[in-house]
Amino acid sequence: MHAYVHIVDDDASFRTALERRLKLAGYRVATYASARQLLDRLPGDEEAGCIVLDVRIPGMSGPELQIRLNELESTLPIVFLTGHADTATTVQAIKAGAEDFLTKPIASEQLIEAINRAVARHELTRSQRTRLDSLRALLARLTPRERQVFDLIVCGRINKQIAYELGTTERTIKAHRHQVMEKMQVQSLAELVSIAERLNAGAPGGQVKG
């Protein structure tokens, strides 16, 4: 499984040279002559990869494309590679979350290192996102009643309080609670709270009267 490198550069000669080199290094490569071309064929998160982006390209510039991709919630890390780096542009790009900011000409080992770092980060981001997605799927399996119970449990309510709040018996709550633990595949209350934290769910005070 090889990572996908997306090269955006208006210089055809450089695109070819870099494509050639990265392919030799074992990457799969896609090239784009402008920001518009990349946006038209926006790559998803399915595969680990990164974007190697020139700062000065006709039409939408590199930093402008970076902002646009953030808006589109793209997780692809961006390695800037430019002929001329001025401080303002560099700072702006790094603040906006650029993985690296390199200047041409650059030894390919250096560039490949940066690309590897970016790809690794993308993989991490992607795996984190996969875990959350599965937790979200577990949570979605809860019945509305069970979800209510879940929210109150992670707020630290005991069964009697929950029964009182939901207007039912303590025994019923106990059964719901068991169901929730089962469905969320946790053994302890602490685990359940941690999941709620990560998913930012069960916000206390939202549904619970204080």
Added chain:
Amino acid sequence: MGNAIRLSGLIILLATLLSPAGLRAQEARPHSMLVLDQSDRRGPFYYQVFVGLRDAVSAHSHAPTTIYTESLDLNRFGGEAYQESFRRFLETKYRDRPIGVVVAVGAAALEVALRWRPQLWPDTPIVFALVEEADFERLRPPAFVTGGIVTLKFENAVSVARAVVPDLKTVVIVGAEWERQVIFRNWKDQVAAGIPGVDIIEMVGRPMPDIIGQVAALPDRSAIIYTGLYSDGKGNYYPPSDALAFVAAKANRPIVVSAETFLRPGGIGGFVIVPSLIGAEAAKRALRLLDGEAPENLPPSAIDAVRPIFNWQQMQRWSVSEASLPQGSEIRFRDPSFLEKYRWRAIALATALLVQTLLIAFLLHERHMRRKAEVEARNQQSQLAHINRQATAGELSSSIAHELNQPLGSILTNAESAELILGSPTPDLQEVREIISDIKRDDLRASEVIRRMRSLLKRAPFEKKDIDLNQSMREAFDFLKPQASARNVAIYLQTSPQTLRVKGDPVQLQQVILNLVVNSMDAMARMPYGRTIIGRTEVNGAESAVISISDSGPGIPQDRLNEIFDPFFTTKEQGMGIGLSIARTIVLAHSGQLWAENQSGGGAVFHLSLPLAA
């Protein structure tokens, strides 16, 4: 009555007191003088004698003196009967006119006066003038006679002839018979005695036609010595100076003369007797006698009435230089020189010339200074233009770096790829070949960027060359393309089909184009989209080429259209305001024009017109 006696007594007393001591006893003579000319007073020589005399008498103003004159005309008339009749005529004429002193001009006149004195003026003293030494010796006048004795030497005339004619061999004496001559008759003996080394031809007493015929054919190295002719031998009489004119008209040799009045008719000059001096000297003696001095106390003496005087025009004719003349010579009838003739005009002309010269010198100086200033201004303009180019280059530096690093990046990456491929067990040589050709292309690209950069930053002195404006435009636009694309500006260039030959500095003209295009880019910086620059070249008539740079920006406020070319006018936050001002300076130095206007469809357009090279 008693008063009158007293008055006359006083006058006598005064006269006695004023008179010289030795003459107090003498009684004052009547203040009148009778001048007896031996010749005709109307002849120029005797006239001058009389003028000298009269002037001296007039100057003697304290006692007015009456002058009577009689011309005896002895050259032409003679004989006992004539003289006797003349004596009687005088006796009758001056019966009632007391004469204080008789002045006899010439030895012949003196002889006559001495003869007549007992009858006509028994107590009257006689003053002679123009009496030659030999005549004086011959006459031995008594004590009541006084006067100035003149000395005329033939050898002087010969020495002058020698001065006038180098290697003189012959002198020719031209004149009347010696006996008829009144002044020079004494030369007869001197001539007869001869002068060593000089042949003397006597052409004396000949008829005028003979003389004229002979003087026209005289040998070389000869000179004529003229003594005076009074008649043509056929009964026509004339003053000797007139006769000289006839001789001089024909003579082929210079004529040495011995009387001042012979200079003008054609004598070259010589030791001449000056008649006015003789007259003046005689008058002085006569007046002293009239004032009461006794003639015994005023004995005859030699006087100096001879001067070396020469005729300048004759000197020219005979090529006689001033240096060869006797010392102290006076030169007459000099042609007035140009300066003498046109004195005021010459001064005015000289002044005008001087003023003009000064003016020209001043103007030349001015021109020199202006040249210097122009050169300095041009140097400064060159420097400023260079600074502006550097500033432009600074502005463009990021795009230049970008443009340069682009090929360099490609080259490095390609080289590494090739290395990798070649390191593999089965290298794909076809790919390596492709890589190398890419490297070559990128290398050329990089060097092209550097060449353009260098041509912009070259610090060259202003020099005009034959250039093609289309070519300059193309290069400038190529140079600007990366910058334009980085700034999201579409630039287009439309060049005229024909070449536009102009004389100009290629670097500076490109700088103008660069300034205009960068300026347009700056003007459009705040536009979100649609940034366009169009460059155009075209021929305007047969005389000029026009470049226009139009943009799609906001245009220039109408009231600022002229200000934008002023130095330090800027609308940019970081602009110096020298770009357009330098552009216009450069264009003016190329005898061109640069102006701006707004397009009807929006945006500004700059026009640059340059004269086409012939």
